[in-house]
Structure formats: structure tokens, C-alpha cells
Amino acid sequence: MIDEKTARESVVRAADELFYARGVQAVGMDAVRTTAGVSLKRIYSLFASKDELIVAVLHHRTAVWDSGLASASERATTARERILAIFDFLDAWFREPDFRGCAFINAHGELGASSSAVTDAVREQKRTFQEYVARLVADAGAPPALAPQLAILAEGAQTTAAISGTPEAAQQARAAAETLLDVAVPAQPTELVGS
Amino acid sequence: MIDEKTARESVVRAADELFYARGVQAVGMDAVRTTAGVSLKRIYSLFASKDELIVAVLHHRTAVWDSGLASASERATTARERILAIFDFLDAWFREPDFRGCAFINAHGELGASSSAVTDAVREQKRTFQEYVARLVADAGAPPALAPQLAILAEGAQTTAAISGTPEAAQQARAAAETLLDVAVPAQPTELVGS
DNA sequence: TACAGTAGAGAACGAACGTTCTCCGCGCAA
DNA sequence: TTGCGCGGAGAACGTTCGTTCTCTACTGTA
Numbered sequence A, B: 001m002i003d004e005k006t007a008r009e010s011v012v013r014a015a016d017e018l019f020y021a022r023g024v025q026a027v028g029m030d031a032v033r034t035t036a037g038v039s040l041k042r043i044y045s046l047f048a049s050k051d052e053l054i055v056a057v058l059h060h061r062t063a064v065w066d067s068g069l070a071s072a073s074e075r076a077t078t079a080r081e082r083i084l085a086i087f088d089f090l091d092a093w094f095r096e097p098d099f100r101g102c103a104f105i106n107a108h109g110e111l112g113a114s115s116s117a118v119t120d121a122v123r124e125q126k127r128t129f130q131e132y133v134a135r136l137v138a139d140a141g142a143p144p145a146l147a148p149q150l151a152i153l154a155e156g157a158q159t160t161a162a163i164s165g166t167p168e169a170a171q172q173a174r175a176a177a178e179t180l181l182d183v184a185v186p187a188q189p190t191e192l193v194g195s
Numbered sequence C: 001t002a003c004a005g006t007a008g009a010g011a012a013c014g015a016a017c018g019t020t021c022t023c024c025g026c027g028c029a030a
Numbered sequence D: 001t002t003g004c005g006c007g008g009a010g011a012a013c014g015t016t017c018g019t020t021c022t023c024t025a026c027t028g029t030a
Helices: A004-022 A029-036 A040-046 A050-072 A079-094 A103-111 A116-139 A146-164 A168-184 B004-022 B029-036 B040-046 B050-072 B079-094 B103-111 B116-139 B146-164 B168-184
Strands: none
Touching: A004 A029, A004 A040, A004 A050, A004 A103, A029 A040, A050 A079, A050 A103, A050 A116, A079 A116, A079 A146, A079 A168, A103 A116, A103 A146, A103 B103, A103 B146, A116 A146, A116 B146, A146 A168, A146 B103, A146 B116, A146 B146, A146 B168, A168 B146, A168 B168, B004 B029, B004 B040, B004 B050, B004 B103, B029 B040, B050 B079, B050 B103, B050 B116, B079 B116, B079 B146, B079 B168, B103 B116, B103 B146, B116 B146, B146 B168
């Protein structure tokens, strides 16, 4: 038998793929079992219920998102570039063939009304993202009010791309972000602190 | 017996409220029957299936959204004011106690993968909104590229407000829109054509 | 080899859902 | 009054789902 950590990862990964592709409620635990290759009995020994699995999947998505965002901004040297790298990251994501919008927004729309655990996980992820943007905005020497504006652009790009089925919203949002940055930031871009 | 049009309206209105509050899949046809006060037999004589009812609800939402947007921009005399009125309209909406995000985005996340009729209805609504914004942008004398940027701000404000549970995203998006308009539009605002 | 413990496969169970069907009562023509 | 067609209420049906249970095979130990 495979060890607990590996089994957990298989289940979460399989559930993540299926939930994202088809919607959470449209995926039965049987499908998770088949895709993960882990028996139902084992799944229910790892997760007390489907709800608990859903929350674990959201946490997994958060980790994937965070690391993707971090690696996308690696080559950027200024705060301004790091901010714009967010939209390049979105652009690459939107072009993936199985892109179907932000899993957190989807989960919130589908389950937010009936599961406060889902609401909490989604809210937490969005809060973390907003804090990330706020840090970059401060590093760029722009007023704090710019941060939520940029975050809103990123959110809007995700839903627009998801519904339209095309990726251009990323570039459009990026262009808007550049304009907002141009207006908000004093003439020469500030160097990143401590890196 | 009530006439067909009235029965249809009752069913659509009831389904709209329930679907929006709880999510589509979480609402059974029994609940629609109870809330609408129309028998199941009658409902199935008006709509061939739940899917068909869902599409009718989305069309109803589109009509409500369009008329709300129209009345919100009534007092505006310039194209710029009409654009900003979109965000004031969102602000008022976000403050409603049962606000739970954009029903189209929610429906798309929940059912888009399994129902192309839903995808079509959602896409149609967003396309109409983008054309509305594009018309206002043209009236304002701004370059066409501004329109999708403003639409993305509106979309992002909706999801941000829905997830955070607070209304301030409307004002933040409005401020960003003002900045973008300031940059894009030549000095003096243009008068609306024909009104 | 005999045995204990564990895990996998999937059958089983109870609930909920979309949809259909049955039964009953009512209004109306002859 | 008698028959008839229509609509309402909700029972019934078949399916699906989350969750649990049963049975069997296997592993490691004495």
C-alpha cells in the first residue's frame, strides 16, 4: 500500500482536476476514486467527507497559485515589473486549453451559499493575493489605493477570459494596469527593497 | 387558473431568487414549485426541463440588468458620466443584503462545463454589456481599447465584492475608471450625441 | 502452515433529485 | 344532471450521490 501522504496527494490532485473541469457538484466520489486510484474506504479515512476534500483541494490550489505567481515574477527586478508579471502570468494561464476561470470564484459561486468552510478558504486566498499586490504597490512607491484597483483588474480579467473563452483580457488588464501605474508612480521607478 | 404568461413569470421569478441565493444545483424543482405556487405539472408544461428553466432565468436576469443599468444612467448627461454611473449602479447593488455576486458568473462556473445553453446565455449577456460600454467609450471620444478595460473593472468589482462580502470594490473600480478616462479622453468631455 | 490485521473492490443503503403519473375536483356543454 | 376535459396536489419512479459495509486477498509473524 502507498503511504498516507502520497495517497492524500493523489486524491487531492484528482479531485482538483475533476472539480475544476466539471464543477464540484457534478463530480461524484466514484469519479475521484477512479481517477486517483485510491479506494473509497481509503479516501474516507483521509477525509471525513466530501466537504473536507473540497477544502483540501482549495488549499492545494492556493499553494499552486502562490508558487506560480512567485515563479512568474522571478525575472522581474522592479516592483512595477513584478506587478505587470501578474498579468503575464494570467495570460499564460488563460491560454492553457483546460482553463475554465478561477477555481475559487467558481467554488464560491457554486458552494459559497451553503458551505462557510468554502467561503473562508476562498476569502483567505483572495485576501492573500490582495496583500501581495499591496506589498508590490508599496514597493513601487505608489499610493495604497492603487492596490485594490490592480487586484480588481486581475479578478476581472479572470472572469472575462473564462466566459469569453479567449485570453485577450490579460493583455487588456495589463494595459490598464500600466496606465494606472504611470499615473500613480512618481517619475523614476523605485528599486525593490532588499532584493 | 392563472394565465400562461403570469404563471411563467411566477416560475421564473421564483427560480431566479432561489437559484441566485443557493446556487442552481442546490435548488430542487419542488422548491421552485412551492415558492412559485405553480404545480410541477404546470411548470413542466411551461418548460421542457430544468435546463430550459435555467436559461429562461438567465434571460430574465439579463432583462433586469439591462433595465437597471439604463435607469442608473438616466440622469447622466455626458458619456463620461454614463460610464461612471455603471459603477454607482454596482455600488448600490453590492449593498443589497442578498447580493451574492454576478448570477451569470456563478452560473457559468457551476454549469458552464456541462451545459452549452448556459454558456451561450452567459456569453451573450457579457457581450451585450461590452458593446454597451464600447458605445459609451466611443461617445466619450476615447480610443476603443478603453472599453474592455472598463468592462474588466466592472467584472472584477463584482467578483471582489461577492467574495469579500463588502461593497467597496465598486468605488475602487470607479476610481480606476476615472483615472483611465482622464488619461484616455481629450481635455473637455464630449456631449452625448442625440440626447 | 496457521493466524491476525489491513486494505481494496465494489455492493449496499438511504436520501435527494428530475421527471412522470395517478387521482381527484371543478367548470362547462348538452 | 351527466359526462368530459383540464389542472392541482403530490405520490411514484428511476437515477445518482455521499457514505458505509461486506467480502476477499494479501502481508508479516510464529
